[in-house]
């Protein structure tokens with residue numbers, strides 16, 4: 202049921218039971234948005250995260266394989282580990298093996314993995330520079346303020362500490378306001394060296410799906426969506442801050458475990 206929250210932005214919370222049902226709901230949600238944006242502007246600009254998201258996209262890749270115009274997709278990453286693209290820790294490698302090789306029809310030139318180098322700072326600057334070029338060439342639209350690229354859909358997970366992308370509660374990168382992409386060398390979630398889109402960029406996406414499964418995530422979900430997590434009101438964890446600041450629509454797709462403290 203869609204709920205209007207105090208800042209008049211739409212927040213929808215889809216509470217399901219099993220991870221399989223989350224995968225089915227994610228597939229329908231993504232296919233619907235793909236059709237909408239391709240009809241409106243001839244392309245669909247999607248941003249992926251890592252973790253279990255790619256496994257949860259299996260229904261989209263397998264069941265909707267012939268129902269989506271993949272040739273109009275452009276794929277980016279909200280964060281990436283600074284490892285070679287064929288490394289088992291690479292989010293690109295995870296998506297390539299678990300999604301692109303199944304779908305097959307996303308043009309290679311429309312997939313934007315990092316340009317790997319051993320310097321996380323260099324990789325972040327390069328990724329930001331490539332996004333800026335896409336904005337200058339009007340391949341990517343910008344947000345209302347004109348300061349950041351506006352993606353059609355971001356598919357995000359959250360960590361038990363409430364992190365999103367590689368923006369962690371107790372790391373300064375979460376407060377970066379100028380850069381579009383930044384780097385982190387001491388990620389509390391291994392591997393330590395990553396790049397990540399920053400909050401101002403993430404929050405201006407037209408649509409954000411928070412794809413959350415597992416009871417170990419019930420606390421950050423409850424802190425964000427207002428449930429009983431039995432704790433004092435802390436400063437907002439990153440996923441809560443995103444829900445409060447998002448300019449577009451945020452849809453939470455939860456299994457029973459993740460929703461168990463709501």
Ligand SMILES: O=C(O)[C@H](O)[C@@H](O)[C@H](O)[C@H](O)COP(=O)(O)O
Nearest residue numbers: 250251252253358359360365366
């Ligand atoms: O590169 C990463 O590690 C991810 O982008 C990260 O932000 C992930 O989305 C969350 O940690 C949730 O991970 P799970 O889906 O595995 O719980």
